[in-house]
Amino acid sequence: MSSYLEEGMITPQSGMVSYSSYLKVNELLSLQKPLSSPVEHDEMLFIIIHQAYELWFKQILHELNLAENDLQKGNAFAALKTLKRITTIQNILTQQVSILETMTPNDFNLFRSRLNPASGFQSHQFRVLEFRMGLKDRVYLKFFQTMPDGKLAMEKALAAPCFYDHLVGFLARKGYNIPAEILSRDVTEEWKPSQEIEDVFTTIYQNHAAHYEAYTLLEALCDLDQQFTLWRYRHVAMVERMIGSRIGTGGSSGVKYLASTLQKRFFPEIWSLRGRLGSEIPYGK
Ligand code: HEM
Incomplete structure (x- = not known):
């Protein structure tokens, strides 16, 4: 017996839960089906990296349910713990782009036509997010x-x-002055940036020590928003490196379209309030 093994180590018997049966490893490993024939080596990486993204998107959406419940219960610290997990995952998602950059444009072009007209643009989990x-x-x-x-x-x-909506509901229950028409807004509509919300946030940031709970929560959401934007930057830079000015497999202008999405923000007021902090510094001082 190898000296590394121990007496208590279990050999799974049939009917017992095993690593493989619990995690459905065989099913998982059967889901990578390259379309190139003969198979181009890098198509496996391309498939696995997208699948890994989709799994993490699933986890982020799962965590968001918890964070929303925490806010509904008025528990900011539980929500913060969950948001920290989300931004940690996002950080990995941004870094993961580098793995794809080990594929050269030529390697990609060997199988790119096979996946046409599929595109990450059609990731429903990304849109749900x-x-x-x-x-x-x-x-x-x-x-x-x-x-x-x-x-x-x-x-x-x-x-x-x-x-x-969960955030402003939480703040209203904590006594912040959130306008009634925002609390009863049509939630099926897009969030419209609001001056009143920016005013509330500015008060929180101007005296963050007195509003520490709300301030920490808003900063955690700023982190989340920033991480998402960083992913967008990382993705568009990688795309330019890979396909230059070519159109995308999803039919868009490619880099030009992706660059236009860099302006998107989830929590616009958390960003705009910063222009109101401190006083103007006179030119030349
Ligand atoms: C060689 C690698 C990749 C290339 C060349 C590429 C290229 C593109 C292009 C050109 C678009 C614009 C839509 C289109 O016309 O197709 C796009 C969108 C998108 N891609 Fe990628 N992509 C790559 C890898 C990835 C990966 C690994 C993910 C991870 C899920 C991803 C997720 C997305 C998403 C979510 C969009 C939609 C973005 C938006 O509409 O804001 N892409 N991609």
Whole structure:
């Protein structure tokens, strides 16, 4: 017996839960089906990295349910713990782009035509994430006519309150002056940036020590928003490196389209308030 093994180590018997049966490892490993023939080596990486992204998107959406429940219960610290997990995952998602950059444009071009017209643009979980963060742009639904499960998940997210609705509800219950028309807004609509909300947030930031709970929560959401934007930057830079000025397999202008999405923000007031902090510094001082 190897000196590394111990007496108590279990040999699973039939009928027992095992690593493989619990995690469905065989099923999982059978889900990578390259379309190139003969198989191009890098297509496996391309498939696995996208599948890994989808798994993490699933986990982020799962965590968002918990964070929303925490806010409903008035428990900011529980929500913060969950948001920290989400931003940690996002950080990995951004870093993961580097793995794809070990593939050269030539390697990619060997199988790119095979996946045409599929594109990450058709990731319904990515859109659900945007919708749940308040960017409820219904126009995206039309790209999911042939993906009924994904379309249904998107419609569900469009019909439900977004994270912002949970946040302002939480702040109102904590005594912050959130206007009634915002609390009773039509939640199926996109979140519209509001001056009144920016005013409330500015008060919190101007005296963060007195509003520590709300301030920490808003900063955690700023982290989440920033991480999402960093992913967008990382993705578009990688895309330019990979396909230059070519159009995307999803039919968009490619880099030009992706660059236009860099302006998107989930919590616009958390960003705009910063221009109101401190006083203007006179030119030349
Ligand atoms: C060689 C690698 C990749 C290339 C060349 C690429 C290229 C593109 C292009 C050109 C678009 C714009 C839509 C289109 O016309 O297709 C796009 C969108 C998108 N891609 Fe990628 N992509 C790559 C990898 C990935 C990976 C690994 C993910 C992870 C899930 C991903 C997720 C997305 C998402 C979510 C969108 C939609 C973005 C938006 O509409 O805001 N892509 N990609």
